[in-house]
Amino acid sequence: MQEPRIGNLIVADDDAATLTLLRRHLENAGYDVIACKNGREALSAIRAQGGGLVLADWDMPEMNGLELCRAIKAEIGCGELSFAFILLLTANSETHQIVSGLEAGADDYLTKPFNKLELLARLRAGERICKLNARLLQSSEKLKLLNAKLERLANSDGLTAIANRRHFFERCAECWSLLERHGGRAGLILFDIDRFKQVNDTYGHQAGDAVLIEVARLSKLALRQHDLIGRVGGEEFCILARETDRVGLQEVAERVRRAIEQHSFTFEQRDITVTISLGCACRSDRHETVDTLYRLADDLLYKAKQNGRNQVWECDEHGQPRRITPVPADQNRDYQAATM
Numbered sequence: 396m397q398e399p400r401i402g403n404l405i406v407a408d409d410d411a412a413t414l415t416l417l418r419r420h421l422e423n424a425g426y427d428v429i430a431c432k433n434g435r436e437a438l439s440a441i442r443a444q445g446g447g448l449v450l451a452d453w454d455m456p457e458m459n460g461l462e463l464c465r466a467i468k469a470e471i472g473c474g475e476l477s478f479a480f481i482l483l484l485t486a487n488s489e490t491h492q493i494v495s496g497l498e499a500g501a502d503d504y505l506t507k508p509f510n511k512l513e514l515l516a517r518l519r520a521g522e523r524i525c526k527l528n529a530r531l532l533q534s535s536e537k538l539k540l541l542n543a544k545l546e547r548l549a550n551s552d553g554l555t556a557i558a559n560r561r562h563f564f565e566r567c568a569e570c571w572s573l574l575e576r577h578g579g580r581a582g583l584i585l586f587d588i589d590r591f592k593q594v595n596d597t598y599g600h601q602a603g604d605a606v607l608i609e610v611a612r613l614s615k616l617a618l619r620q621h622d623l624i625g626r627v628g629g630e631e632f633c634i635l636a637r638e639t640d641r642v643g644l645q646e647v648a649e650r651v652r653r654a655i656e657q658h659s660f661t662f663e664q665r666d667i668t669v670t671i672s673l674g675c676a677c678r679s680d681r682h683e684t685v686d687t688l689y690r691l692a693d694d695l696l697y698k699a700k701q702n703g704r705n706q707v708w709e710c711d712e713h714g715q716p717r718r719i720t721p722v723p724a725d726q727n728r729d730y731q732a733a734t735m
Contacts, residue, residue, distance in 0.1 A: 406418060407436065438466055445476060448479070465500055484507060570637060598662055622637065675719075
């Protein structure tokens, strides 16, 4: 929805002489006049600038002033236009006619012949209303941006800027509900940083924070567009991988592991060795809730820790834990599909 330019005044009158006189008088008063010969031209001009200040004659061909009022108000009602102030000119001073004009959407009216000073006074009043509406619209847009920013802050981890624990599991619950209703595949990959306490003890907590930020960034880059990563503990992260089978889940996990292992972590010109251990669990009929799947991924992560770290564990087709044998990057079908 375009914000109207208040300086423009749209004037619609089918009488060429009247339109010329009105234009000259209003331009002398400081208005930028858009002159229209009928209601259809006026409606096009109003759409082009998103609304604004309108002076329209009642009796016009193709679309009269009453029809123009109704069309403008209808488009404001459905959000196509922001707002408009319509001053209707009429030669009929009967009350029922004036009432019908106001009910059609006119904001004010002036009977012909009119006093030029009165016309300007009513237009100035309409202009003030338009400017007030413009300020309200700007305030509303600013409020929307602020609310969006607050929502991002509420849903993001303060250090790594990825999803925080609450938001991550809310999204998991939403995904699980859709899978139960419509079917489909998904999995969780739970991982944490190996010997992270040693990083803090050796290099300091600022170095530890830098490692967490970089791990989150690298992991997110290694994911597909529709995957979600969240920080669910101090050095613990979880990935929700949608629309993937066991093999695809393995490939996502291995791609993240390799991205961390191959990256050169440095802090204040000191190299830091960083690896991660991962457990990945693919949804099946054995998992009644997302918590069940998460606990399985946690158990598999523990297996990876027990058996030497810097590795990925999963359950095979029989439900037995096993280590995933790393495959070369050029044989990773999911990686190739994601980067084509």
